[in-house]
Amino acid sequence: MKNRGQGVEESRSLVSGLNPGILESSNPAVQARGLTRVYRRGAETIHALKGIGLDVKCGEFVGVVGHSGAGKTTLLNLIGLMDRPTEGSLQVLGTDVARRGVRLDALRRKNIGFVFQEFYLMPALTATENVLLPTMWGKGNGENMRDKEIKGQRDRVGESGHLIPRSLDPSIPRERAKRLLDLVGLGHRMTHKPSELSGGEMQRVAVARALINRPRLLLADEPTGNLDTAIRDGIFNLLQALSRDSGLTVIVATHDLSLESRFTRVIRLEDGNVV
């Protein structure tokens, strides 16, 4: 049986992987100044975010709370590099994303994991295969080369000088997927398809999928919106543990005000403003 110390070590190596310097980084993970996002829908202009400022430090477990329409999803989309701000500056993991010419998709692929209210698992694939999906992306662009290089490798020597058997090597995607599923408590469900999983289990698979590329930032948009209270708490405990044990920066958007106490810090949004 693992003790807590071993569990923390495993979580760190699995989630943050071989990215050194993440845990001890003192740079803010997210820094926004005068962040504005305006949408135009026909003649209507929607001010989703009205020049907000915020800082999120590396390793924080931050909640973005507010009622529906407050701007939570817009903020997460901007932080998650799926959208660009209309005005203001936004630094994500040290990159000014408002700057023209920045390749958001590559940055997102390497550094950001997403968990959504809907799980969006591929119904025909097993839990392990679903977790592996993001490792498919970007290979044609020369990314994830580390995985290609170690393909076919049997064992390797770890940084500590010890031999790491292939079956335990978290740098091999399939092994990492299995261990991530183990980490989220689904070690016994690896070959199950989404239709054979409960809502909570599907969301856990989605969390494992978000972590497969060893992101530096995990964003979750209403991750428990479709789950009942007991399962909701389980998912929150998992996200909390990931942040605490691996040093991963986790930002969760939720309209459920009862969850505020679970975060290390809360950013409250109301009508596009931080209050």
Added chain:
Amino acid sequence: MIWFKLSFKNLIRRKTRSTLTVLGVAIAIAVLYSLFQFQQGYQARLKGELGALGAHVIVVPKGCPYEAATIALHGGKWPRYMDESLLAKVKANPGVAEAAGVIMDAVFAPGDKNVILLGIDEDYMKLRPAWRISGHWFAADSDVIMGSTAAQDAGVKTGDYWVVPEKNVRLHVAGVLSRTNTQDDGFVFLPRKTLQKISGLEGKLVLILIKARHVDQTDALVASLKASEVDMNVFPLSELLGTISSLMASTKVFVSAIILIAVILGGVGVLNTVLMAVFERTREIGMMKAMGGSRGDVFKLVWAETILTTVLGGLAGVAIALVSSRLVEAIIRGMIPYAPRGSLIGFSLPTLLMCVGLSLVLGLVAGFYPAFRAASVKPVEAIKAE
């Protein structure tokens, strides 16, 4: 592997639609395979049949050259004859090495089976060096030599007696030909005088087969034969091949149009299906992008699904073509004036590869626009779309 699996799984998520799309392509490819193979088989068999004639030049009575060609190759009844005296004139031509005069008749055996009778003499045998007779050559006017299939159909063997249907003439089976795999297998060979007599065609011929003394001077031989006698049609075999081929060429345009339409329809069907699937999966595609999928990744995935659909359709099409080859062949045979005997649509690896290659190209073309649309999906808008 997971790419292929994902593409395949995405296809079978919508079983009915995917099956119908694959079927659409399969029908187009089946038509392509069948018609292409038919044309290939036609040319090859026709050349085989002409080769089996054992002649470089044929002489037939004046009349429709296509009918004459059919009679020459498959035998039959033709109400035009040449005078037997022409044979001597032909033989006298210095360019002629061998010449065999043939008279033909066709009768119906019980069960409405058409029996082709060929009246020949020793000269004919000189054009058939490969013949192996189980029995002997004509020793009497009442002897008959049966092709292997004809003997089988009549239920006779060497030494038996056979009554010529409709004529009620009893003949002795002097020999049966070993299988030649040519039209000769289906013929019944009689001494020419005997057939002329029982058919009431004394002194008549329907065909003279000529072997040229110098093959490279066949054209000169034909010219000199044409000049010496006006009451006959003289064809070099190459011209006969060209004549029949040109007849086929007229159907080739029609056939090509059918293939083109079938392939275009198949392609449009695929494009429509994949495009619909892309619209339905907008949110899913948005999620892929949110998870790190680039435009190229999404493009590749949708393109791979389309190509998988069309290649599966291509393989299924070839299978359908092979299974339904008899039916298709019967239909096409009914549409053209002359077709060689034997099966014309068979398995051909080059044609299979051509069909699979074409279905691959079809997938590349039909999948491009849907893949482009999918790749252009913006994740934020896709996730908002419900």
